[in-house]
Amino acid sequence: MPRLSTWFVRASLLYLALGFSLGALMLANKAWQFSPSIWKLLPVHSEVLLLGWFVQLAVGVAYWILPRISGTNPRGNPRLVWLAFWLINLGIALAIFEAFTPLGGLLLAGRLIQLAGVLAFVIGSWVRVKSFGS
């Protein structure tokens, strides 16, 4: 597995752990209702699991196993995909903070940065989606 994939996959495992922890807390709160403010975690739970876990796992594994191309960069442009890693994670972090600060606009900023990150990944990997040997 290339180093960039290990970063994506480890980040996705950390987000899985975080997302499951928040989910377990909310589920237990459904039973005992310790605090209504725990429900603020619901958008964080879905952001962390959808973008943090599913998307990053898929991107990390794709970077590892998609067909390689000839030339100096067999896995496409690595700078572009590293950029995707930092943008996606910054975007998730900003979107999470929206739930804990009175500042507006963090979700919007985070989602825009996530979009830029995903675009960087797709552009960097586009040419790797091809038939064997071509």
Added chain:
Amino acid sequence: MPPLTRWFIKTSFVYLILSLFVGVTLGAQLIWNFPPASINLTPTYFHLLAEGWITMLIIGVVFWMFPKFSLQQPRRSLRLGWASYILLNLGLLMRLISEPAITSMNNTFPLWGILLTLAALLQWLGGMAFVFNTWARVKEK
């Protein structure tokens, strides 16, 4: 493919079918109010899809295909792998029953609260077992 992977993937297929059945039920609920709208099946639908289907499919494939941990233990701990399977499934099944039950009964029957808490704990432990067992397999060659 190792037996644990086959269990995870086949189980994930069953959850996929179940989730679409719940999806159909949600559609019917809108028209006939049956089952009554007080039984909230939306979280059930999401978790059947996201946890039962996608996450379990991923876990099965990861256990099978990720870089080997060592020559003696290529998939690291088999025991932890099976523990994650059993915990995630017991937890998910318990929540599938107790979550709609607790919302419709307004938490008057304490058994549902206990079951739901246990479901939360088991799912969490199952997730952690998977993360722990997989972490050391995420490595450069």
